[in-house]
Amino acid sequence: MESNRTVNWKHSILYLAFIYAILYFLHTNLLLDGHPIHIKKWPHLPLRFRHDGTFKILQVADMHFGAGLITRCRDVLPSQFPYCSDLNTTRFLKTMIQLENPDFVAFTGDNIFGPSTSDAAESLLKAFSPVMESGVPWAAILGNHDQESTMTRQELMYFLSLMDYSLSLTNPPSEDIDGFGNYDLSVYGAPGSHLANTSVLNLFFLDSGDRETVEGVRTYGWIKESQLHWLCSVSQGHQGQNQAAETRPVDPAPALAFFHIPIPEVRHLYYQKIVGQFREGVACSMVNSGVLNTLVSIKDVKAVFIGHDHNNDFCGNLEGIWFCYGGGFGYHGYGRAGLPRRGRVILAELGKGDKDWTGVERITTWKRLDDENLSKIDEQVLWESLPTR
């Protein structure tokens, strides 16, 4: 007969083996419906400026990703057509990430083109694979085509929020606001500086919707009052925080906004000085919900980055706020044969104080074309802080 001690010892071994097996199982091959469960990979948080005082954002507008290799390019030269597919979009995204080495990538909608895929999840995984493999934090909002497949807008935002290195969010938990994917992200000051724990640049993401019918007329979506109300409160919250952290009055941290569908006032830019090209009519909603007025009133948004009209790639200024198109990025989206696909880069730079980095001093932007030289064009300053000394 075994002694109690041996029995206990045997139990302990069995127990440990059991725990180990469970841990092993959880970590390596937990299966759900025959698919391994994927644990989301997170970027290093919070987002913050680099030691050299810079923070670079890549804007990717209108990837229009379909099913991958079998999805053909639209509007390329006849000579380019035979070997052109969604994989060219994938390659361009990889190249842009390698070349510009951004700290963050913002996808401003029509990330996937619903009608060209029979599986939205698969299309999303393929479309975003270059950024997920790069490990660069990113976030996406929806356009008007993303939901035209097997997922609703709500499901898409939920899925996007679970993807590797994604900082995309569904709506703020406690508020009942229109749309899916209204959220804000903060970028902290340089490591070791006195602003290391303060948001010095705020990024606002808004859902501009898809399509709506107004008094029997079909039109594009727009940003609703509930969303603008939320935007005001978030902006005020940030401005209050920064004020509390300092003893003397400080300028509010600048903010950038991202949404898909242009606001109606972007049409006025046809008659104004712009940087870049106005190549097609602005396809916006017939409803003007007062987005520009709100942005002017909250004061911190210095520039807005939009998509939707692939052939427009300009920045123009409306009442002191820049509105910049990303320019069509994806090869399955419409474009113009012979006109290279393009992406926009946004660079924020901190000011240098006596011995420390200060808040954001300058925001610049440029575009890169997917041509043989990856040409850098239309570089411009969007905003500079007023000198304090």
Ligand SMILES: *[C@@H]1O[C@H](CO)[C@@H](O)[C@H](O)[C@H]1NC(C)=O
């Ligand atoms: C698309 O990619 C293929 C394969 O890499 C390449 O041969 C072709 O030139 C690309 N087309 C365009 C329009 O960039």
Ligand SMILES: *[C@@H]1O[C@H](CO)[C@@H](O)[C@H](O)[C@H]1NC(C)=O
């Ligand atoms: C920022 O927070 C970290 C961790 O809480 C702390 O060690 C550091 O001193 C803080 N820096 C500033 C400038 O407040």
Ligand SMILES: *[C@@H]1O[C@H](CO)[C@@H](O)[C@H](O)[C@H]1NC(C)=O
């Ligand atoms: C690329 O650069 C070369 C050398 O500067 C130039 O000859 C060529 O025209 C450029 N191509 C494009 C598409 O800009």
